[in-house]
Amino acid sequence: MNIIVCIKQVPETTEVRINPETNTLIREGVKSIINPFDMYAIEEAVRLKEKMGGKATVITMGPPQAEAALREAISLGMDEAILVCDRAFAGSDTWATSYTLSGAIKKIGAFDLIICGKQASDGDTAQVGPGISAHLDIPQVTYVKKIEEVKEKLMRVERMMEEGYEIIEIPLPCLLTVVKEINEPRLPSLKGMMRAKSAQITTWGQNDLNLDPRQIGLSGSPTQVVKIFTPPHRTGGQILKGEIPEIVGQLVDLLRLEVP
């Protein structure tokens, strides 16, 4: 099976703290990591590869430092890595990003399956995965929580919905976005880490890809950010005082009207 995994390097938001005095984010020394949802995509691809044989390629669009994310993906079991990087891609919103990534995937050539994480923890849009499948005109299933069966040209998957799940049959080649329920990502192995260290990362810029320059980067992005602000800081209310029976009584009185 020829599998492509799309990942994104994001800031580790668990490390982001709010400065209580200025109400702003403390961003010094924030680490960059592979988007947590993409770890599940990588793991699923490695499992499929172990079961069915084949090759898994990891691809990301980002600045040069995103190479570290690709190397980490290799240490987890990816065979090859491609970095899509060019100043011209900066400022891309999800439309331009999925367009650019599709261009790179077209250059990779034939594939059976593209796997993406459900969403990125910085943008949280969940749009790039479906965007890629739209640009490539391939079928998709989002929120996959289990791959039940893989046959030569057909796959059966479980798609997580709000109150349960759907069972969907999808032909290959196709794109899946996966949720955390799908697997437990493995830790890297020593052998993997060594391989990652010496691996060759292929880098593709604008000139390597057949892209319409008006559809990449800032000019290719229909959406623009006009303002960024920190949400109103939530402050504490009151600590209820007294013996437990009193406190409990107070609390129930305060809350009873909100209980449907």
Added chain:
Amino acid sequence: MDYLLTDEQKMVKELAHKIAEEKIRPVAAIYDQTEEYPWDIIKVIADAGLFGLFIPEQYGGMSVGVLNLCIATEEMSRACGGIAVCYAASALGTFPIVLFGSEEQKKKYLPDLASGKKVAAFAVTEPEAGSDASAITTSAKKQGDHYLLNGLKHFITNGGDAEIYVVIAMTDKTKGARGASAFIVEKGTAGFTFGKKEDKFGIRASSTRELIFTDCKIPKENLLAREGMGFIATMKTFDMSRPGVAAQAVGIAQGALELAVKYAKQRHQFGKSISSFQGIQWMIADMATQVEAARAIVYATARMVDAGIKDVGRESAMAKMYASDTAMKVTVDALQIFGGYGYMKDYPIEKYVRDAKITQIYEGTNQIQRNIIALEIIKELAR
């Protein structure tokens, strides 16, 4: 301190650190309470390739030496000394095969140990033969194409959960110390049973059991090296594994130190953080320096072993003794810093004190280590 680790050693450290923080730390308290063998974690460690650190490449390992083993053990011990010792004890049981095994024996046993599918254990101690290892009475009588093993081993780490045991037994009592031999015994062999699991003070995630041999038939192919090599194999094995135990102690001490400093920072009394009091600061300074010194001696010893230096008995003993004494002191000091909270099982520090104690006892008590060191020094300096 920068120990000028190679890239490979840094990778081992990073990987072991990740396992410690993501997989071991969250469950350490639970395993300490339930005393279940941490097979889940063993699998994670195995999948990461860390069981291969003490096994040559051609048998499925990576053969990268004792310093790497120490680094991995230390990092994991920071999170839980009990879980880490399951790993280190398997190394202990594997070394005799790596050092003295024949090609057939290595091919048969090492791959499963490298992949973590099976764990090993080393069995020399008996109820009447602790520090005085030469007093063992477990016997192995040769009968044609097999040996008949009879006797009792006790306080064996990984006992009952390991599949592969290296057992030291007397083949010729008349020869004294040269009459002992080493055998590979597999779990499930007829006549090989286990006693009850010991209820321990610390390292409770690991299993410690008696091994009972009653007319246990072992094929002669399972003899390691030759008859009479038993204690030599034991000594050489301990030389390799002692830095590992020392590393476990360093890890426990480091883990305790980190917890104590974090606690001191957030605990406020008299209007400020207790970490701003000189008394606490001096304690922390002493603890940190002692841990660093212990680490330095362990790493130096491990490097000597990796460099192929033959006689590392004294250095091994120094490393083990110093690191374990340091662990005991640092963990108790750390608990003191926690104050009343430190005494409560709700807080993780008391476990470190309990885990540290055994490092002063097993793999040769610190009293025996002192004997070894003193005799060596006297021999060398007072010729």
Added chain:
Amino acid sequence: MSIQVIIEKCTGCTLCVKACPFAAISMIEKKAIIDLGKCNLCGACVPACKFKAIILEKISVKCETPDIKDYQGIWVFIEQKRGKVQSVAYELLGKARDLALKLKCSVSGVFIGNDLGDQLDELICHGADNIYLVEAPELAEFQDEPYTNVLVELIKKHHPEIVLCGATAIGRSLISRVAIRVKAGLTADCTGLDIDPEKKILLQTRPAFGGNIMATIISPNYRPQMATVRHKVMQPMEPDKRRKGKIIRESFDAELYFSRTRLLDIVEEVESLVNLAEADIIVSGGRGMGGPENFKLLEVLAHVLGAAVGSSRAAVDAGWMPYSHQVGQTGRTVAPKIYIACGISGQIQHLVGMQSSKIIVAINKDPDAPIFKIATYGIVADLFQVIPALTKRFQETLKK
């Protein structure tokens, strides 16, 4: 496109440093320096600078939707499951009415499925002026491709200026594909929608970085302007039975209804009796619960309140609760009316998942626990005494 700091104008006030979500600006010798390797050209620093010292040059956009002026009206995708309209659609109709007032335009619902006739009146009562109805047996249940094809054709034919959709599993999947096909700007999970009074364009506000910051986004040059909104963020309007609306039936070539994927089965899971994401009240437990058996206490309280049971990551990692109940950075984000945190210390990773709750009640024996900083009502006491007492009191008061 390029960005630069006019050094002479820069006073070193650091407002731009604080505004940058990518930590791309640093102060070197009291002058702002932008690290182009980290800069994403988002432009957040430009308005932040009081001295107009940062210039962001954008290449004039040549590619845009032609005849933008022709695009009129606000559309709401009416999500249905097994023929039943989902409540998020009513909420969006309510919001669409607010927006329509400012734009002086109409609100239309886009309703795709089969045999939907009985729901049309309800939609009109809730704010739809028109309903574009597309019915066919192949469209009975949602599938990505046919629904995408239909919505794309409708947009191409009728040129709405704004399209709103619920940020549900269905909605997010569908609308992303549509946005690519019609080359439109799409903003996901908006918590705020408004109309810019001058430019008459849609202002879409949403959280980023796990909710740590908010961003306002526009799609000035492309139509339609598309946004998805989560359930329970907007309010439906009071249904007005006097309202009248127009039903516009549309149908398309059968090949547009063709789906390469096949829906084989729908499995409902009764496991999570009260869906965490939907619950109005959540009773949540953390490390302070001490063990899995103690969560029974919370389940009893939850039952009395009709609440869902949540959990912090600590309790899930310890194996006391399944991951599906985890609230926080790496679990679910919830915004119930009442969130009762029991034995939860309040690390930021957890707060991020529940800080938008209307009322937060914290019960923890540690007075220094960070959760008390954001709790509406805090109780510093042993939860094993408080919870049973609370349960009993609620039981008596609510007569359950």
